[in-house]
Amino acid sequence: xxxxxxxxxxxxxxRYLTDKLQAELETRGHEVDRVEIRRGAQVADAAKYDMIxxxxxxxxxxxxxxxxRYVKKLSIxxxxxxxxxxNSGETFGMNNASSRILLRRMRRKKADxxxxxxxVMPYNIHFAFDxxxxxxxxxxxxxxxxxxxxxxxxGEVAKIKSNPAYNLAAAAVSIQKVGGNVNSFLYRVENxxxxxxxxxxxxxxxDNISLKDGRIKFGHRCxxxxxxxxxxxxxxxxxxxxxxxxVNGDYHLAKLEAQGAPRQPYITAQSKGFYKCFIKHxxxxxxxxxxxxxx
Numbered sequence: 001x002x003x004x005x006x007x008x009x010x011x012x013x014x015r016y017l018t019d020k021l022q023a024e025l026e027t028r029g030h031e032v033d034r035v036e037i038r039r040g041a042q043v044a045d046a047a048k049y050d051m052i053x054x055x056x057x058x059x060x061x062x063x064x065x066x067x068x069r070y071v072k073k074l075s076i077x078x079x080x081x082x083x084x085x086x087n088s089g090e091t092f093g094m095n096n097a098s099s100r101i102l103l104r105r106m107r108r109k110k111a112d113x114x115x116x117x118x119x120v121m122p123y124n125i126h127f128a129f130d131x132x133x134x135x136x137x138x139x140x141x142x143x144x145x146x147x148x149x150x151x152x153x154x155g156e157v158a159k160i161k162s163n164p165a166y167n168l169a170a171a172a173v174s175i176q177k178v179g180g181n182v183n184s185f186l187y188r189v190e191n192x193x194x195x196x197x198x199x200x201x202x203x204x205x206x207d208n209i210s211l212k213d214g215r216i217k218f219g220h221r222c223x224x225x226x227x228x229x230x231x232x233x234x235x236x237x238x239x240x241x242x243x244x245x246x247v248n249g250d251y252h253l254a255k256l257e258a259q260g261a262p263r264q265p266y267i268t269a270q271s272k273g274f275y276k277c278f279i280k281h282x283x284x285x286x287x288x289x290x291x292x293x294x295x
Contacts, residue, residue, distance in 0.1 A: 004044060005034040006074070007055030008067040010205075010225030013087055013121035014055045016253050017141070021053065021085065024149055037070045038205035046074045051081040051114065051152070057121070058088035058098045059224065060179075061170040066205065066223055068101055076109040083152060084116040089123035090274070091281040096162040097170035115158040117148045120278070124226045128247045132262040138253065139261035140282050143289040150292055180222035184208070186240030189216040193236035200228035200237065 003025060009015040015036065022032045035044045046052055052074075056067045063086070076082075084102065088095050099116060106113065120137045122129040129137070151158055194216060201209045201216070208219040209228060216237075226247070229237040235248040267278045289295065 001050040002031045002048070003033075003051045003053060004046060004049040005032060005053045005055065006037070006044065006046075006071070007034070007053075008037040008057070008064050008070070008205075009055075010057050010059075010064075010223070011124040011227050011230045013124075013253075014057050017085060017087060017119055017121070017145075018055055020142075020145060021055075024145065028149070028153070035070075037066050039066075039207050041070065043070070043073045046080070047077050049080070051083070052076075053083050053085060054102060055085045055087075057225075058086055058095050060173050061092075061094040061098055061166075062174045063098050063102060064223060064225070071102060071105065076106065076111050078110040079112050080109075081112045081114045082106055083114040083148075085119060085148065086116070087119040087121040089121065089126070089129070091118065091120065091277045094166050094170050096160050097166040099160070100162060100167050100170070113157065115148065115151055115156070116160045117144060117158060118160060118281075119144060120281070122251050122253075124230045124247050125242065126245050126247070128249070129251070130266070131251075131256060133266045134251055134253070135256050135259055135262050136266040136282075138257040140285050142257075144285050147285070147288050147292060180224040181220050183224070183240040183242065184218050184220045184222040186238075187218040187222075188238045190236045190238065191215070193234045195234050195236075197233060200232060203227055203231070 005018055005022060007014050007018050009018075018034060022034060025032045033044070033049070035041060054071065056063050084099050086098060095118065103113070119141050122134050122137065148158070150156075196211065196214065198211060201211050204227065205225060206221050206223055208221050210217045210219070226239070229239045229246055230248060231250060232248060239246055267275060267282050269279060271279055
């Protein structure tokens, strides 16, 4: 098949998944192109592809606004196959509603739904994940990736069920509609820490950050992707209302993945609190994987 991967990424979790997905698809003999959504990204000629994969990080139980805007511009053909590979730092039920806008748009175009898959990736906001937890997450993701590829090639459709309550609640807390613009008035840089390396200016997907007269300046079209604060080598960026939840520092995912899953499971039947939501999700992946591949 000729496949187009269309994705938005904040702190590169979705890019990491897309890199792996592209490599696996090409190994299987498929022709793959990709588009990473950022300000000014050229609209792809979607009509020439047999299948489109849509990837995005879940922001406040919703798909990112830049992702929604880009997808709206695509020329989708009747009967064209598409699938979704989304990711978040937790598996709460409201995340099931995050694809509702995309799915509604594709139904209007009468595209052919080929499945939806929810990958877990480490937080870039709230709190940092323990390294062993990230290793376990990446191990489960590799299994889910193999399940997804099997299903796509065999025509098996995996669905993530939402409901009206989830849809309504997710719409009500769609923080990106105003949150980024409002919070951006409070962003500032601690000049005694800032090295003027320009990394935040160079990498902002909305070209919302500039260096003027020796000072970092923020505009007001922020997507709240957290890329600037997460990767700031000096931890010099204050992110306003969210400062108390800031996570700073690269997880170095490839290095952790190379170490394999931790010797002892991080998530167990006894996991409590926040971690309880992963018990069922991880168990379902293991069950499906064993059923398909006997491992």
